[in-house]
Amino acid sequence: MRVTDLSLEDFRSYAEVTIALGRGTTAFVGRNGAGKTNLLEAIHLAARGDSPRAHDDTELVRWGAQTGRVRVDVDRAEGHRRIEILLFSPPEGERRRPRRYLLDGAGRRADDVAGELVVVAFFPEDVDLLGAAPGARRRYLDAMLSQIERAHRRETRELQRVIEQRNALLRAAREEMTLSEDEIAFWDRELVRLSASVSLRRAQLVEELAPAFREATARFAASTTDTSPPAGVDVVYGGQVQGPTIAERASAYEGLLREKRDRERWQGTTLVGPHRDDLLVTANGRALPSFASRGEHRSAVLSLKVAEAAWLTSRVGEPPVFLLDDVLSELDPGRREALAAAIPTGAQALLTAATHGGLPDAIRDHAQLVSVSHGGVVQP
Numbered sequence: 001m002r003v004t005d006l007s008l009e010d011f012r013s014y015a016e017v018t019i020a021l022g023r024g025t026t027a028f029v030g031r032n033g034a035g036k037t038n039l040l041e042a043i044h045l046a047a048r049g050d051s052p053r054a055h056d057d058t059e060l061v062r063w064g065a066q067t068g069r070v071r072v073d074v075d076r077a078e079g080h081r082r083i084e085i086l087l088f089s090p091p092e093g094e095r096r097r098p099r100r101y102l103l104d105g106a107g108r109r110a111d112d113v114a115g116e117l118v119v120v121a122f123f124p125e126d127v128d129l130l131g132a133a134p135g136a137r138r139r140y141l142d143a144m145l146s147q148i149e150r151a152h153r154r155e156t157r158e159l160q161r162v163i164e165q166r167n168a169l170l171r172a173a174r175e176e177m178t179l180s181e182d183e184i185a186f187w188d189r190e191l192v193r194l195s196a197s198v199s200l201r202r203a204q205l206v207e208e209l210a211p212a213f214r215e216a217t218a219r220f221a222a223s224t225t226d227t228s229p230p231a232g233v234d235v236v237y238g239g240q241v242q243g244p245t246i247a248e249r250a251s252a253y254e255g256l257l258r259e260k261r262d263r264e265r266w267q268g269t270t271l272v273g274p275h276r277d278d279l280l281v282t283a284n285g286r287a288l289p290s291f292a293s294r295g296e297h298r299s300a301v302l303s304l305k306v307a308e309a310a311w312l313t314s315r316v317g318e319p320p321v322f323l324l325d326d327v328l329s330e331l332d333p334g335r336r337e338a339l340a341a342a343i344p345t346g347a348q349a350l351l352t353a354a355t356h357g358g359l360p361d362a363i364r365d366h367a368q369l370v371s372v373s374h375g376g377v378v379q380p
């Protein structure tokens with residue numbers, strides 16, 4: 001799969017720009033603040049519906065403009081797609097408008113557009129993934145699954161709502177000292193049903209990621225010349241319940257609910273469910289964040305992304321588009337080359353670098369180079 005054209009109107013620093021993207025690797029090169037990340041951010045938005053750094057559409061619309069537009073043309077094995085997103089930034093005091101999605105020119109719901117373009121992305125923020133609060137890692141897994149499985153998208157949203165409702169009920173009960181048993185029983189059933197299915201999907205995903213992850217970490221480790229033995233790095237899903245079927249998980253969650261019954265009522269919050277789970281990366285049995293260097297964190301997260309790409313490829317039937325923002329600058333030369341080698345031939349990779357010198361030989365020799373300067377790009 002590849003992006004053939006990216007077109008922006010009043011998006012971030014761009015008033016208007018259209019970029020034709022070739023097969024293979026494209027490197028966006030330009031000074032700090034030139035607008036390189038903005039380009040990858042736009043593609044990420046079209047693929048996954050969110051930005052790694054903006055929490056509000058008003059940040060994405062060019063300052064002074066009221067609407068912004070991102071248009072991405074995608075070539076997939078099964079044909080061509082055009083994804084468009086309209087973003088609104090109404091002037092102060094005016095009503096906010098939700099963004100609009102179009103697929104091949106027709107208005108669609110966000111859910112119908114998600115997954116039309118599949119990407120694996122590395123942004124500078126991702127280095128902190130393993131050291132961040134567990135919620136970030138759960139969101140990471142859910143975002144990966146949501147690109148592929150519509151049901152996961154729907155169920156994680158429902159689960160969120162069930163937990164909110166149940167928490168409100170438990171909180172109210174704690175204050176008023178009464179709890180409608182019928183009502184809580186209804187939310188318990190919903191919680192069990194959704195928790196079983198969401199946690200099973202996540203656990204299976206991590207199991208499927210693990211071999212490729214171990215392989216990638218070994219490759220990154222072998223690429224360095226240091227003599228320290230490569231640590232036995234592994235990734236597991238740390239779940240409250242185990243089990244290979246929905247039914248087994250459901251009954252385990254039921255048991256856990258009984259066990260935590262008093263504690264939940266006393267604390268006024270839902271203690272059972274996959275919102276308490278985590279993705280754990282360990283080295284020789286120890287949690288990585290506790291001792292790894294920043295470069296090691298970066299390598300571990302990159303290995304995770306390499307595994308993610310392999311997983312997405314197996315699900316989609318063709319490699320995702322790689323978005324690699326400023327990924328090379330902090331890697332030693334061995335790891336840079338290892339990363340370049342991990343991108344499958346035939347996959348499209350879009351990456352950014354502040355200077356040409358920052359590009360590994362393997363990439364510099366074959367990549368299409370696009371110079372980015374404030375508000376514009378220059379194509380060869």
Ligand SMILES: Nc1ncnc2c1ncn2[C@@H]1O[C@H](COP(=O)(O)OP(=O)(O)OP(=O)(O)O)[C@@H](O)[C@H]1O
Pocket residue numbers: 011012013014030031032033034035036037038039058059060061062063326352354
């Ligand atoms: N909504 C906006 N409207 C106009 N300009 C914006 C908007 N949001 C960000 N910018 C500008 O975009 C520029 C940042 O672009 P970007 O993050 O893509 O730079 P970069 O090339 O990736 O830089 P670096 O090499 O430092 O990562 C900044 O100059 C910033 O002022």
Ligand SMILES: [Mg+2]
Pocket residue numbers: 036037038325326352
């Ligand atoms: Mg940047």
